[in-house]
Amino acid sequence: MGNALSFVMPRLKQQDNSVALGKILKRSALIFLIGFLLNWFPFIRWEHDSLVFRGWTYTNDSGVVIGVRVMGVLARIALCYLFGSLLVYFLGLRGALVASAILLLGYWLLCYTLGAPGDPYSLSGYFGTAVDKALFGPEHLYHGEGVAFDPEGIPSTLAAITQPVFGYMVGWYIQQKGKNYTMLRNLVLMALAFLVVGYAWSLAFPVNKKIWTSSFVLVSTGWATLLLALLVFVIEFKHLKGWGDRFFDVFGKNPLFIFVLSGVVPRLLGLIRIPNPAGAKPVYLSPLSWFFHQVCQPLSAGNGKNASLIYALTLVLLYWLVGYILDKRKIYIRV
Template identity: 55%
Template structure:
C-alpha cells in the first residue's frame, strides 16, 4: 500500500475546522452570507462542509480497506458493524445531551417527548450529522467490499439516478423538489415521527433524513474512488492532472444536472453530490500540489492537521460542551418588563466580549466563531502533543 498523503489529513482537518466555524456563530441572526446555508436550492461555502467530510471519510476508507480485505470477511464485518452503530449512538447521545433542560425556573429531565414552548409536542431528534456519517460509512464500506470498484461505481450511478426518479415519481408533481413537495418528508414522518425530526425550517423536515441518505452514501464511495486512485497512481503529475480533470468534469456534470434536478443540500440531490464531489476533488488536488509536490508545509498545515487527527472527537465536543455549559446559568439583567434574563458562559462571552467590538453585529458573531475554533484547536493541539487520539 502506498504511503498515506499528508495532504489528505490536512484536507480533513480543514473541513472539521470550517465545520466548527459555521456551527458556532455568536448569533444565528447575524451571519455573513458565505457562513449561512442556502435557504433551499443553491450552494454556499457552508453547504460544502458536510459533503467534504463524507468525501474525506471515503478517502480514509481507501487506505484502510486493503488491510480489512486481508483480514477477511468476518473481520471486516465486525469492524463495520461495530463502528457504525457506535458512531450513530454517539450522535443520538449528542442530540439528547445533557439529558436535563430548564423549564421556567426548574431543571427537568429531557423526556423522549415533551411539550415545547408553544405547547406543541416535541422530542429528541433521532437523526443528525454523526448518524448520517455512521449510515454512509456502513453502506459505502459494504458496497465497496463486496461489489469492488466496478460494482461500487455501478451502484453509485443507480443510487443517483434512482433517487432522482423517486423524487419525480413520489413527490408532489407541481414541485417535487420543494419543501412541501419532497417525498422524503412523508417517509421520515411515518418512521421517525414529527416530534423526533428537525424543525429548523419551521415544520417537521429532517435535512439528514432517511431518503436523502441514499445519495450521501455515494459521496463516501466517490471519496473512496479518489483515495484508491491516489494510491494506485502514486505521487506524480499524471495523477494530479487526472484528479483536476475529474473534478472539473464532475462540477460541469453537476451544473448540467442542476437544470432539471436542482443542486440542494437539504434534500441532498444527485446534482449536489456531483457538484460538491467535484469541488472536493479540485481542492484536494490543490492541497496535494502544494503540500506533496511543492512541500509548502508549515504552521498552516500543522494547524489543520491536528483537527484531522481527532476529527470525530472534536466535532462531538464542539456540540456537547455548549449544551452542558448552558445548564449553568445566572441572571444577566432584568428586562424592561421586569423579567429576569438569564445567560451562561458562552452567551455571556459573545454578548459582553465579541458583540461590542463592532457596530456590525456580523463581525461580533464571526469573532465569536473564530474564538471557538482557537479554543477547540488548543484542545486537539494538546492532545496531539500527548499522542492522545480518540478513534471510533
C-alpha cells in the same frame, strides 16, 4: 471518510468476511450511537425554574411537543460509512460506482415522482419528509427550518451513500498512481468531470443541500476533489508546508472527538443561566450567548456579521486548543 476508507479496505479484504463485516458494523453502530446520545445530551433541561429529566418526548413552555432527534450528522456519517463500505467490499470499485450511479438516478426519480407536483424539490414538496415523519414521528425531526424536516433523513441518505464511494475512488487512484504530475492532472480532470455533470444535472435537479440532491452530491464531490488536488500540489509538490497545514492537522487527528466536543460544550453551558444585563427577553443568557452579546458585539461595533465571525473564530480556536493539547500528549480518540 471515503478517502480514509481507501487505506483501510485492503486490510479488510484480507480478513474473513465475518471479521471484516463485524468491524464495519461495529464502527457504524458506535458512530450512530454517539450521534444519538449527543442529540439527547445533556439529558436534563430547564422547566420554569427547575432542572428536570429530558424525556424521549416532552412539551415545552409553548405547548409544543418536542422529542429527541434520531438522525443527525453522525447518524448520516454512520449510515454512509456502513453502506459505502459494503458496496466497495462486495462489489469492488467498478461495481460500487455502478451502484452509486443507480442510487443517484433512483433518488432523482423518487424525488420527482413522489414529490409535490410542480414543486418536488422544496421543503414543503419533498417526498422524504413524509417518510421521515412515518419512521420517527415529526417531534423527532430537525425543526431548525421552522417545520418538521430532517436534512439528514433516511431518503436523502440514499444519495449521500455514494460520496464515500467517490472518496474511496479518489484515494485509491492517488495511491495507485503515486506522486506525479500525471496523477495530479487526472485528479483535476476527475474533479472537473464531477463539476460539469453536477452543474448540468442541476438544470433539472437543482443543487440543494437540504434534501441532498444528486446534483449536490456531484458538485460537492467535484469541489472537494479539486481542493484536494490543490493541497497535494501545494504541500506535496511545492513543499509549501508551515503553520497552516500544522494548524489544520490538529483537527484531522481527533475529528470525531472535536466534533462531539463542539456539541457537548454549548449544551452543557446552556444549563448555566445568567440574568440578561439588558433586562429584556430572553430573561437568561447562557455563558456563550453572554459572550456574544457582551464581548463580540462591542468588539464589532454592533455589526452583527462581524460579531458572529468573532464568536465563531473564538470557538474554533478553543476546540483547536483542546485538539492541540491531545496531539502533544499523543492522545487520539477513535472508534
